[in-house]
Amino acid sequence: MSQPIALPATRLSDTTLGLWLGLLGVVVFALTLPMTRLATGTAEAPQLSPWFVTWARAALAGGLSAAYLLVTRSRLPMPAERGPLLLSLAGNAIGYPLLLGWALRHVTASHAAVITALLPLATAAIAAWLLHQRARLGFWLFAGLGSALVVVYSLLRAAQSGNGFALEWADALLVGAVLAASLGYVGGAQVTPTLGAERVISWVCVMALPVTVPGALLTWPDRPIALSAWLALGYVGVFSMWAGFFAWFRGLALGGALRVSQTQLLQPFVSILAAVPLLGESLDLITLGFALAVVATVFMGRRLAAPAPLPPAKP
Template sequence: MQHASPPNPAADARRGLWLGVLGVFLFALTIPMTRLAGGPASDPQLDPLFVALGRAAVAGLLSLAYLMLTRAPWPTPAQWPPLALTASCVVFGFPLLMGYAVREVDAIHASVISGLLPLATAVMAALVNRQRASLGFWLCALAGTALVIGFAAWRGGGALVVADAWLLGAVLAGALGYVSGARLSAQMKPEQVISWALVLALPMTLPVAIVAWPTAPVRASAWLGFGYVALFSMWLGFFAWYRALALGGALRVSQVQLLQPFLSMLLAVPLLGEKLDLATVGFALAVMGTVWLGRRMPAAGAPAPVPPAKEPRVSSA
């Protein structure tokens, strides 16, 4: 009879870190590719509603096939509500808000605002998982928020624009979805978390995607952007990301996203022809500095235990 290997927290933390890096690399292209798919307001391509729910529909069909082929067990009754919460955040909230935002502002602007996502995820983790973060951590979170709002006001000529509110809403939705998915990843395989969330949303995403299918021709590059966000941003990226959060802890692994805004900004230059200026880089560095400092601050309390599934689960090989 084979015995399970003893838990190795240090090894799990390392695996979580590297899987987090992989997930961040896949997610870094989300903002530029969403902008590529939807186009700017002056030259619109695919409708943001179609990009957001169409990509979820494609990923949902792939998820359905994956769950059937792997004979994944059905979620328990207690797991359906958190799956619905995860779906509402990462299938609907984040893609829709981000899609409409990047039609009004460039990808570099959106990348700076989304730089707040690691701290937002850590804050959500601290609140939802009842982790006692230090005063310094909360001060860093406030400082990062103030910097992001200051940057948005500066780019908006002294006032915030509607797109900035959409971006901040996307950050909050993404953070809550990450934490909810991470908690579920302690009960089921992480790749099944995003797959079940997408399948749960399929009765809504598929009909809307069919109705919103573009009738006017769009550039091939727009379809390329759509294909990327459907396959990688909406599906495969979460395979790595949720497993990383489950192994290394959402409060800490989320800080790997420190790399994401820089990667997104750099990739927007060749993909979209956008230009970086020193002031924008300076704001991005300042925001990332608060994230880095927040990561260094101690989290005194251990996370609250994730409730186990109420029914025994048989994992498929």
């Protein structure tokens, strides 16, 4: 009687694991928009101040980061690394959450998802500018097309709300948030090869503590706040500002940045879908359509984001 053949235990490949971790990071970041709106409330029914949300979420992440850096016995940043870390601090720890928080008091999370869908393209453009890379002409064309789509969407939304064909100031805040985050990402990317991805976000949060802790104490709410707003603040502090980066950076390392980074194209759609149960927003075909169009330009633009070949040297 023949013996059964023992099959080897299957192991999740690094590529597959990297894709799943990257997708987890995307979902974590996508929930930032509805969670931030839940924390700040609306102009008609405000909850936590956007200033307090900005300082408190970074202070919470800073405490977790300090514990992580101590446990892992991480070295101090070298002088050459502090400049890029400060740029990341200004963009990711302060600029992006503050501008986003104020904007989300006046527009829906779904609306914000369309504008912030330009973030990957904006990051590539700022990287090309600051790092003096020669991006291809096609990249700049798609970047311009994506920006034009966002402007058209904003004008259309303003007209539908009865404000005529004029950009709302909340859209300017969202564009500022995208630019701030892009600058922060580029600063962090500059020191990631020497400092390590997880330590970059941890040092950013720790370096911000002398500002974020006093800021949180000075802007502490002086009236009753709904439990849902406090829970949302806990989410953006623990996950959006800190733990999400661990999954995202580890996914990029295991699965390859080129492959895993494409999962970021799903982020605006996850934000739009999550806003339905969390905030009671309705699915809007116009918003979904513009989100799809903007993501398409981001996809094509990122494929052309590689530096253009240099012209041949003259003899």
